[in-house]
Amino acid sequence: DGGITQSPKYLFRKEGQNVTLSCEQNLNHDAMYWYRQDPGQGLRLIYYSQIVNDFQKGDIAEGYSVSREKKESFPLTVTSAQKNPTAFYLCASDTGGRWSTDTQYFGPGTRLTVL
């Protein structure tokens, strides 16, 4: 899991609530990513950020929001608009760049369950 921390490890949410998942990295990486993992579907990209104060929607951004105020931090908010938020959420980072061949490193994940 390297230098990426995610908290909390487990999170329970009532319907209609917004929750925020934390992701911090000490790898001095420019790029950070949020993926969602569902059984049998692999990982799907939610949001990504190539640089501080800039971020872009991924393939499944609806119902989610992010911020990137610091290089080290990339929190993900799961809003009440997300219809089916129960999933395993993974944060990742790498050096970024158009032809980046560098390895992308992952945090330990947060398991979100809607009650």
Place this chain on the structure above:
Amino acid sequence: AQSVAQPEDQVNVAEGNPLTVKCTYSVSGNPYLFWYVQYPNRGLQFLLKYITGDNLVKGSYGFEAEFNKSQTSFHLKKPSALVSDSALYFCAVRVTNSNSGYALNFGKGTSLLVTP
């Protein structure tokens, strides 16, 4: 669009036997391919990657992968499986289009079960 496919949901192998986990890719241009492993309720751990050069890539924990351009494959292999290799394995390709930045596009994963 850059994508990978893992045709097997599960692979079963006896301990000590060689193992192969299959991955095929669809990429315009040169592919940047990766293998990761995931243990239950954990993040993904990097195993190896192919960028260019030698078609046989060696990685962590005794794993290796063979890049085959003519068959558009990047199969993960290990000469002798261990029970502790039992996990979920993901193949991934670096995406290089404006919609996804430079994220990874993952296959659906293959569950490897090594029996004693």
